[in-house]
Amino acid sequence: MRTPTWLSATLAATIGFAAILSPTAQAVQLSDGRVYFERPPSLVDSGTTRNRVSAYNPTYYFTLEVPQDAGEPLGRIEIAQQNASNFVRRVEFEPEDSRAFIGTRGDRGEALTLGNVTADEENQTVSITFDPPVPPGTVVTLGLKVERNPRSEGVYLFGVTAFPSGEAAYGQFLGYGRFNFYEAGGSLPFSWR
Numbered sequence: 001m002r003t004p005t006w007l008s009a010t011l012a013a014t015i016g017f018a019a020i021l022s023p024t025a026q027a028v029q030l031s032d033g034r035v036y037f038e039r040p041p042s043l044v045d046s047g048t049t050r051n052r053v054s055a056y057n058p059t060y061y062f063t064l065e066v067p068q069d070a071g072e073p074l075g076r077i078e079i080a081q082q083n084a085s086n087f088v089r090r091v092e093f094e095p096e097d098s099r100a101f102i103g104t105r106g107d108r109g110e111a112l113t114l115g116n117v118t119a120d121e122e123n124q125t126v127s128i129t130f131d132p133p134v135p136p137g138t139v140v141t142l143g144l145k146v147e148r149n150p151r152s153e154g155v156y157l158f159g160v161t162a163f164p165s166g167e168a169a170y171g172q173f174l175g176y177g178r179f180n181f182y183e184a185g186g187s188l189p190f191s192w193r
Contacts, residue, residue, distance in 0.1 A: 028071070033168040038071030041162045044139070045104065046177030048149075053181050055149045062160055062177050063104050063141040066134055073133035075165030077142060079158050081124040082176070088151040093119045093126045097145035100130065104141055112140065133165035153183050 028036040041064045050058035066074045084090045095117040102109030115131030126144060134140050150156060157176040163169040 034170045035072060035164050035166050035168055036170045037162070037164050037172060039067045039069050040172040041066045041070065041074055041174060043160050043174040043177065045141075046158070046160075046179070047105065048179055050149060051179070051181055052184055053149055053153050054151050056147070058146050058149055060144045060146055060158070060177070060179065061105055061141055062144070062158075063139065064160070064162065064174070066136050066138045066140065068137040070136040070164075072164035072166075072169075073135045074130060074138075074140070074162055075133045075169055076127060076129045076163040076171075078161045078163070078171065079126045079128075079142075079144065079177070080161070082157040082159060084124040086152075089154075089156070090124065091150055091156075092121075092147040094145040094147055095119045095126055095128075098126075098128055098143065100128070100140060100142045102141075103139055108141075130165075149181055153181050155180055 028038060043062065044065050045063040046061060048058050048060050062077070062079065064074070064077070081091050098114060098117045100112040100114055102112065112134065113131050115129035117126070117128050119126045128142060128144075130140075156179045158179065159176055160174045161171040162174055163171045
């Protein structure tokens with residue numbers, strides 16, 4: 001009987017000390033002042049309202065989860081189209097029509113206020129600033145308006161990078177939003193039955 005009591009007391013003391021000594025989540029700050037997330041957001045979903053080539057006015061959605069232990073709020077997102085050097089593959093973003101909201105496309109919450117939203121056509125990158133920043137523990141969806149889908153069918157990748165709030169924020173790459181575009185007569189990868 002003594003061993004279980006001794007073991008229980010040791011475990012309780014260890015857990016208690018660990019709880020006292022472990023700090024709350026904080027962002028990582030380097031000596032040069034750059035700030036990183038303690039735990040970066042996750043890209044959990046992406047999709048479009050129209051998947052036909054050359055379709056006008058689609059919206060591209062990107063859903064991110066900012067974890068509770070991120071250490072910093074989400075201040076900015078950059079989305080960069082990959083392999084956009086060819087004219088028929090290029091997407092023309094309409095940054096002024098961007099929007100964001102709490103939740104997912106299927107479960108929309110309150111609208112979020114966006115700050116500066118810019119498009120760099122040379123690098124095919126859109127930068128979206130949240131004003132105010134998105135707090136940890138939040139799922140957020142960004143909707144980017146596009147003038148028209150690409151003119152060529154195929155798989156398109158959009159790289160997503162997240163930045164904590166602040167001037168010296170370091171971006172952390174989250175992955176790619178993958179979009180499939182099809183010719184008008186082409187088959188879709190699923191059935192509408």
